[in-house]
Amino acid sequence: MRPLYRFVVISISFTFLLPAGCQKTPPPPLTEVAAVKASSIPAKSDAAAWNAAPEFVAKLILQDLVEPRLMTASTPEVRVRAIRTDREIAFRLEWEDATRNDLADPGNFCDACAIQLPQKFEPTVPAPQMGEAGKTVEITYWNAGWQAKVEGRGDAITDIYPNATVDHYPFDAKSLEKGSPQQQEMAKRYAPARALGNAMAGPRDTPVQDLIADGPGTITPAAANGSKGSGQRTAKGWAVVLSRRLPEGIAAAANPQIAFAVWDGAKEEVGAKKMRTAWINFNVKDQP
Amino acid sequence: MARVYNWQIRREMSYWYPENRPQKQFAAVFDINKCIACQTCTLACKTTWTSGKGQEYMLWNNVESKPYGCYPLAWDLKLLKQLGPQQWNGGGYEGRTIFEAAPAGQRVLGWRPDDHDFSYPNVGEDDCAGKIENGTNLHFPHLTWFFYLARICNHCTYPACLASCPRGSIYKRPEDGIVLVDQGRCRGYRECTQGCPYKKVFFNPLTGTSEKCIACYPKFENKLQQQCFLNCIGKIRMAGYISQPENAIPENPIDYLVHVRKVALPLFPQFGLEPNVYYIPPIHAPDSFLRQMFGPGAAAAIETYRKAPDDPDLAGLLSLFGCSEQVMPRWKRENDTIIGAEENGAEIVRVPLREPVYIREAFDKKYNVARVNCP
Numbered sequence: 001m002r003p004l005y006r007f008v009v010i011s012i013s014f015t016f017l018l019p020a021g022c023q024k025t026p027p028p029p030l031t032e033v034a035a036v037k038a039s040s041i042p043a044k045s046d047a048a049a050w051n052a053a054p055e056f057v058a059k060l061i062l063q064d065l066v067e068p069r070l071m072t073a074s075t076p077e078v079r080v081r082a083i084r085t086d087r088e089i090a091f092r093l094e095w096e097d098a099t100r101n102d103l104a105d106p107g108n109f110c111d112a113c114a115i116q117l118p119q120k121f122e123p124t125v126p127a128p129q130m131g132e133a134g135k136t137v138e139i140t141y142w143n144a145g146w147q148a149k150v151e152g153r154g155d156a157i158t159d160i161y162p163n164a165t166v167d168h169y170p171f172d173a174k175s176l177e178k179g180s181p182q183q184q185e186m187a188k189r190y191a192p193a194r195a196l197g198n199a200m201a202g203p204r205d206t207p208v209q210d211l212i213a214d215g216p217g218t219i220t221p222a223a224a225n226g227s228k229g230s231g232q233r234t235a236k237g238w239a240v241v242l243s244r245r246l247p248e249g250i251a252a253a254a255n256p257q258i259a260f261a262v263w264d265g266a267k268e269e270v271g272a273k274k275m276r277t278a279w280i281n282f283n284v285k286d287q288p
Numbered sequence: 289m290a291r292v293y294n295w296q297i298r299r300e301m302s303y304w305y306p307e308n309r310p311q312k313q314f315a316a317v318f319d320i321n322k323c324i325a326c327q328t329c330t331l332a333c334k335t336t337w338t339s340g341k342g343q344e345y346m347l348w349n350n351v352e353s354k355p356y357g358c359y360p361l362a363w364d365l366k367l368l369k370q371l372g373p374q375q376w377n378g379g380g381y382e383g384r385t386i387f388e389a390a391p392a393g394q395r396v397l398g399w400r401p402d403d404h405d406f407s408y409p410n411v412g413e414d415d416c417a418g419k420i421e422n423g424t425n426l427h428f429p430h431l432t433w434f435f436y437l438a439r440i441c442n443h444c445t446y447p448a449c450l451a452s453c454p455r456g457s458i459y460k461r462p463e464d465g466i467v468l469v470d471q472g473r474c475r476g477y478r479e480c481t482q483g484c485p486y487k488k489v490f491f492n493p494l495t496g497t498s499e500k501c502i503a504c505y506p507k508f509e510n511k512l513q514q515q516c517f518l519n520c521i522g523k524i525r526m527a528g529y530i531s532q533p534e535n536a537i538p539e540n541p542i543d544y545l546v547h548v549r550k551v552a553l554p555l556f557p558q559f560g561l562e563p564n565v566y567y568i569p570p571i572h573a574p575d576s577f578l579r580q581m582f583g584p585g586a587a588a589a590i591e592t593y594r595k596a597p598d599d600p601d602l603a604g605l606l607s608l609f610g611c612s613e614q615v616m617p618r619w620k621r622e623n624d625t626i627i628g629a630e631e632n633g634a635e636i637v638r639v640p641l642r643e644p645v646y647i648r649e650a651f652d653k654k655y656n657v658a659r660v661n662c663p
């Protein structure tokens with residue numbers, strides 16, 4: 001049986017009631033993420049073009065629906081701006097995070113963020129927590145550790161522990177010409193996840209991964225990994241640009257929705273343990 | 289959580305998934321009394337499976353000196369402390385398993401080692417319990433003691449690694465019960481490294497996925513014993529299959545040692561995983577320590593083991609350890625000969641109950657030369 005619940009979206013306008021006679025009325029906070037139309041997508045998070053897009057402040061809530069749950073709230077909000085062309089859409093996500101966590105090891109986790117959209121725009125949206133069976137969501141995910149690798153962090157143990165020494169790897173044997181197909185094949189044998197083509201294992205040329213999900217625990221790489229992105233440290237945290245193709249049918253959709261998630265590596269947030277939003281109204285109509 | 293039956297604690301318990309036992313379950317017996325901590329097993333595994341980048345710190349097999357040795361640091365003490373009192377009543381366990389003690393929001397009770405916990409691969413080596421005081425002399429039982437605990441993944445019946453993974457990236461093979469991390473599916477969340485109480489899953493920082501002992505499945509599928517078994521100098525290990533206690537087959541070496549003679553015991557059965565590596569406890573360590581580590585059967589197991597010299601079946605089966613690379617699912621004794629066999633009875637190897645002893649004169653009269661004690 002399909003779940004009975006449906007996430008009918010209700011937009012709630014928060015208007016501040018100001019005392020009569022007050023001269024200045026601050027603009028009411030946005031109730032939707034609104035994408036501004038432009039001729040091109042800015043690649044960098046500090047591009048001036050972002051100033052043209054309104055900023056939506058998305059409140060983050062605990063992922064506390066499925067185990068393992070996040071029990072203590074961390075990042076309170078993520079500030080979002082969106083710009084689109086006819087084919088692409090880009091988001092700039094900014095949030096506060098005191099520490100740069102971009103090195104994953106047995107006990108350390110990476111900062112990360114993601115955007116989530118329904119695969120199909122229908123009258124009812126998928127469950128906001130990773131979608132549900134038959135109602136797939138598309139996720140664009142950025143990871144600070146991948147960013148560091150794209151920016152040049154190497155693939156050796158000394159890139160993690162500079163004082164480590166290793167005598168020998170079998171694939172570095174003198175009999176194997178360095179970089180030859182035989183040598184590469186041998187190296188792959190000692191990196192099973194890479195041998196199986198697991199995108200987690202690199203080699204990495206983008207800090208972003210396209211994923212789909214049909215409910216908690218089902219996240220899977222999408223058929224194509226066309227999204228792009230890059231993250232930079234700011235004075236207070238991270239600014240990450242994520243761009244992807246404009247979802248099919250979104251311009252004609254009655255009430256499209258979007259959701260965001262942020263992971264704070266310093267708090268050991270990973271996978272299901274994250275701060276996330278509910279569905280948020282998403283306006284991609286041509287802006288006046 | 290589902291309700292499942294765990295025979296090692298003689299009761300039902302909570303587990304994340306319903307009971308689903310494999311058709312056959314890989315199991316092993318390690319005789320601690322024979323281990324000399326030469327670490328040949330550790331190196332056999334290391335050179336076979338974990339010589340890659342990101343695997344430098346991984347020891348799917350390790351040997352640690354108890355009571356102080358541990359890899360990673362304090363793997364057992366930390367969890368024992370977290371779990372609190374572990375009360376046995378007869379053969380039944382009345383305390384909480386790590387599944388039943390799971391904190392809110394978690395699937396199992398656990399802790400995650402960080403890289404510093406893996407900095408000392410053989411900390412506590414040969415450190416003994418107690419002090420060597422003035423006037424100490426050789427005394428039985430030993431006043432000060434240590435023993436070697438060789439550890440691999442237990443390919444548990446109720447794996448905590450598998451229960452912890454929110455993505456279902458860890459699976460237990462229906463054909464032999466071997467527990468594997470799907471390297472194509474793992475996303476490196478490290479829930480399993482937190483959940484496994486034996487700390488036998490390792491995060492590979494260069495591939496971003498977790499890896500663990502694979503019970504050398506390419507060998508086991510071909511009826512061959514694992515690398516760390518084959519290379520064991522002390523011949524302490526035997527691999528095979530275990531049955532449920534009510535279906536125990538005395539001709540199956542593992543069943544005989546675990547179920548019939550009850551001389552081999554699981555490691556920390558109170559954690560609730562039904563681990564499938566069984567240990568013959570060391571005869572010289574205090575019962576209170578062994579009871580905590582191997583459950584309430586420790587004293588009786590040692591008593592049985594001590595009598596092995598007068599017990600041709602038990603002594604005979606133990607002498608079959610390490611005598612063939614092939615898995616020996618059956619065994620039998622014919623007078624002073626022990627035979628390891630296939631499931632259909634086909635003979636694999638035969639060994640004498642007692643190796644003959646030859647004494648050579650110190651002086652070789654024929655060649656008029658003194659013999660030396662080397663080959």
Ligand code: SF4
Pocket residue numbers: 440441442443444447448449450467483484485486487488489500561
């Ligand atoms: S010992 Fe640990 S890694 Fe091995 S099956 Fe049990 S829980 Fe999993």
Ligand code: SF4
Pocket residue numbers: 332333334336337348349440441500501502503504514515516517
């Ligand atoms: S069974 Fe194989 S993979 Fe497991 S510890 Fe032993 S040698 Fe390593």
